[in-house]
Amino acid sequence: MAGGPRLVCPLCRTLVIDGTEPLPGACPGCGARYAGGAADAPGAVAAALAWWGLGGLDADRVSGGLFRILPGDPLNSSVTVTSDRRDGFYRWWVFVAAAATPADVLARAAEYAP
Numbered sequence: 001m002a003g004g005p006r007l008v009c010p011l012c013r014t015l016v017i018d019g020t021e022p023l024p025g026a027c028p029g030c031g032a033r034y035a036g037g038a039a040d041a042p043g044a045v046a047a048a049l050a051w052w053g054l055g056g057l058d059a060d061r062v063s064g065g066l067f068r069i070l071p072g073d074p075l076n077s078s079v080t081v082t083s084d085r086r087d088g089f090y091r092w093w094v095f096v097a098a099a100a101t102p103a104d105v106l107a108r109a110a111e112y113a114p
């Protein structure tokens, strides 16, 4: 039996989406904002940057930086990427903590890019 997409908040582990197609929104558990929804992480970052009106940031640099933020880094609790779960494939989403500003934390993430 096939279930619909499931998206779990990477910041608080609340089940955000269960069985419906995710749209950009906010986590009901911690209020983190999320956007993206592309088949790969750079695409999801590009979609999230567009959603938040941050066209001045380079999606590839932000994406590359996000994957270099170590779990113990304080920035990791403010911005992170995750994938949803669905049959046979998944889509990527960018989560920004409720207390953080997407423009700020995504610009800081880009600084981690090689």
Ligand SMILES: [Zn+2]
Pocket (backbone or CB within 6 Å): 009, 010, 011, 012, 013, 014, 027, 028, 029, 030, 031, 032
């Ligand atoms: Zn959450």
